[in-house]
Amino acid sequence: MIQERNEENKNAREPDKIWRIEDFKLGQVIGSGRFGKVYVAQEKKSECFVAIKVISKASITDDMRDQVFLEITIHSIFKHPHIIPLYTFFHNEQNIFTVMEYASSNSLHTVMRAQKFKRFSEDLAAKYICQVADALHHMHCRRYIHRDVKPENVLVDDRGNAKLADFGWATSAVRKHHGYCGTTDYMAPEVIQGKAYNHSVDIWCLGVMTFELLVGWGPFRSSKPTTTQEKILERKINFPQVVKPNAKHLILKLIEINPSKRLPLLRVMNHKWIKSHYERKVLLNGAL
Known part of the structure; x- marks a missing residue:
């Protein structure tokens, strides 16, 4: 149960055991x-x-x-x-x-703040974005939405790999949804506007997170939530020089006002920026 790859942990993964605190x-x-x-x-x-x-x-x-x-x-x-x-x-x-x-390295946000410039290199950012996209694709294929994708809800294990966590806002993708959910800085325009939304809100969040991992802060940050929402609805983004053209291309393809135009996750994982910085390992029977 405890850390799946360790043989000695089999005793702790007794499927029929009744656990107590x-x-x-x-x-x-x-x-x-x-x-x-x-x-x-x-x-x-x-x-x-x-x-x-x-x-x-x-x-x-x-x-x-x-x-x-x-x-x-x-x-x-x-x-x-x-x-x-x-x-x-x-x-x-x-x-x-x-x-x-237990992810010993803590959240992606904590790991990012510990970097020299409080942001990730392109190689690390591309790795983490590809891995989170992979996790979201797995969820979406099973018709579920996370609805709160952000660095605080991605953990880093002792091998340095990203793992999506915290499913407190997760829900079924069988039907469209209405109403506020998630974190203001990552909300898609349709959520703010109270329109019906689907799994594409996760793709928007992934675009916001890509910007944040490369820059160190979110593209729509503001001291006032109302100002943040205005920036989101206008897709008002200032790209610093640290965001290179290929990364900018990916971000803009993810942060599309029209949900139907957002880049599908399989294409995210095969985007030229991802492929130039990270070699994705093909999953075989659910294992790396």
Whole structure:
């Protein structure tokens, strides 16, 4: 259960075991999602590390209940090298617990802020964008939308690979949706306008994230959310010189006002900027 590639962890992945929080030693808080805090933890028997999200039942309102269980259900479906695996979930009288892989390098945002210029090189940015695009393509093929793609919701494992996480806003892509969701700086125009939207909102977010990884801040940043929204609706972007022509081409193809014109994810992974900086490994039977 704990870190899939380690043979010694098989004892911790007993599929029929009834897990309890007493089976783990909880450590420090390493993050928070829409519905709870995330702790690093150690499974006592195998001594392997995991991340455990703790959701207080008392904090779940009637409006939130369906989305909490939808998050767990959706997350449990995905088996992909660039999606953080959900190993198991259980509950007691006070809390719901979800047990996931522990990504030792923290979030992509944290890793980015630790870089010398607080942004990534083109090689690293292209690698991470390609891997997140791969994860989103996997989700979309199974007819689900993430709806909150941003560096804070992408984790980096101990091999330096990106893994999409936090499915608190995830939902089915079977029908179109309305209403606000996600983070203002990453919202697609149709979300802000209250129009119906589909999986293409994730593609918009990927374009915003591409800009941010290369520059160090988002293309629509402002101290006022209303100003941010105005910039988004106008697609008002100032590209610094650090963003080279091929990267700019990709970003503009992703940040299209018209959702139907946004670049499909398979074409993102094969874009000339990606291919010139990162050699994507073909997945065989779900493994690298």
